[in-house]
Amino acid sequence: MKQAFDGYALGEERVDIENVLNRVLASDVRSDVDVPHFDRSVVDGYAVRTGDADGASESVPAFLKLIGSVQMGEENTAVLRENECMYVPTGGMVPKGTQAMVMIEHAQKVADDEIAVYRSASMYENMLRIGDDIRVGEMVLTKGKRLYAQDIGALSSTGHREISVYKRPKFAVLSTGDEIISPDSELTMGKIKDINTFALAAQIESFGGEVAIKKVVVDDFGTIKSEVEKATEKCDVVLVSGGSSVGEKDYTYEILKELSGKEIIAHGLNIKPGKPTIVADVDGKPVIGLPGQPASALMVLTLMLDILHEVFYKNVRVKTYVAAKLDQNVASAPGRKTFQMVQIAQGEHGKVAKVIRGKSGMISLLSKSYGYFVIESSSEGKEAGEAVNVYPLQ
């Protein structure tokens, strides 16, 4: 799937940095300014010339003439001459000629205009010179970076107020099935309340996508086909849940084959859950048939989002996890990579991963899930007590 859509390009837009949390940079960002753009102190203390404090100690201090102090945020036009010092607070501009800052803890006022310095200072100690931190034109953040708080701070400090980010990828979520009704409709016999459109849409939102179409579609060949067609025009990714299995009325495969006009990229994945997943290329866009079972559909979508992240942003999502000890043996599905859903509980000796079991399609498989761990297809399974990395489902 990654290879098939490798050239896919999302649009770009300029967004104010107050609104870019979780968005992804569409171009490299370089600094507009030198940081700092003046020589500044990183401590509260006295600006000195290093030669004047050479050999200074508690017993033999250097006595320097205090020529004043600078106010925060003010330009400092003073010039430091031999045997002079000046008070500069943290972040303040040092006078011309400053070679180091001596912290107030290592100095003492001995007269109105005289400071005893108890330490020698090395060149440029406790200060930053122009561009020491970041030079004008230097790369600050690279294209494809997802933006978190620290990045937004870096953007603002290097003079950026608006930046180019990728447009949110647009998703369509089509849940097929004649049995599905809205959660606020009254349940009648044979019907079930809609789960997938809500759960899948929320997961897309977590990913930073936009759900442009969200619909329950009746299980009719023509209807599904026309809805998928419309969705493909408007969206970057189309999800069709249900109808990817092998039952009587599972049209998705046939529809995607017709719409794609070429080989289906994947029909049946070597994973559990998620075997009935279908991936097709319709007009250059990924159309994904997800399993109808809610827990399976959400799990497969999560894995697909990892791949789509690479397709859209050309880098791999860093996945974090929590280590936990398994509460029971888990067999792997022979020849398939297994994604086992678990709860997380706090045990006496650390976190415990409690395996969630139940019949296929149970909602409680979903509501109890914190996340999943992976059993490679080459492995026979994991044993009770074994440590596993549990990835949150979100």
Next chain:
Amino acid sequence: MKQAFDGYALGEERVDIENVLNRVLASDVRSDVDVPHFDRSVVDGYAVRTGDADGASESVPAFLKLIGSVQMGEENTAVLRENECMYVPTGGMVPKGTQAMVMIEHAQKVADDEIAVYRSASMYENMLRIGDDIRVGEMVLTKGKRLYAQDIGALSSTGHREISVYKRPKFAVLSTGDEIISPDSELTMGKIKDINTFALAAQIESFGGEVAIKKVVVDDFGTIKSEVEKATEKCDVVLVSGGSSVGEKDYTYEILKELSGKEIIAHGLNIKPGKPTIVADVDGKPVIGLPGQPASALMVLTLMLDILHEVFYKNVRVKTYVAAKLDQNVASAPGRKTFQMVQIAQGEHGKVAKVIRGKSGMISLLSKSYGYFVIESSSEGKEAGEAVNVYPLQ
């Protein structure tokens, strides 16, 4: 801090489940319905009475009369009698009297109204009975749960369209300093572009908070005091960045002492970075003086949000991480818990945590940070090659 604000209660509001991602449940949620609310199949196959397939095998199949098939989403009013079977798709309603489902893979149509069944079936195999998954009134999700995609699916399927969540906690972000200007203002000597209001606000947004006040405040006792006072009235949490150190013009401690009217909860934390942090109780609300250095301020806020999560939601945030090998030795700050910022890189043998070093106050400390690892105060440090758990800063 946790103890001091233990009784703090956020307001509640009812929100549509389409808009509750990342919100926190303000009350337990029980199911409004039995799930399933009719006996349903979890496979595509034939509804049978178990006795009729007793001892059935490939060589000696059981031949059953096919009485019809049910449509998805339709009520099934049929009754299954001895030696009868009925086709039911996955999720479909089984006829009255059904004791098990036999998968289509284990059966074959031998005549228009006759099915050969090649396996015996155990009681209630491949089907769910009313309430098997979730009973009406059963607890689905508990108060204090942060809502992710799987929870939203569980809510919709148990009949909830609107639920009670905590109001987003309101934060004020006050950055003090005469040197701070907006990122779109022109840099003049002595000034620096604002970082903290942007970075801290983004982190609050990640947490699920609302930034109700965001302001740069001049470094003047009266002004800061009145701004903190106003912010405390309007917000749940007030952050004051800068002014928590020991320089000449650091008013925060005095101001918080005056406004609090009682003992300051914490003045100076045993952590690095973050020593100059101040926590005060002003009218029952946490007012937090953060270090002025951007990387320190963001790190301390992140830790404070962990505690505020416990205060607001009465449970501990599950923190996920990525394991990585340290690229160099890191000494701990004697007697202090150290939070060391690192980059994450992909090495030959797994992930590498690259220690970020630089002078205090450098922006690049921030822009390069993926996250941090922890050195306990009792430890002397970590060595190159040692495995550490790196927590993302977001």
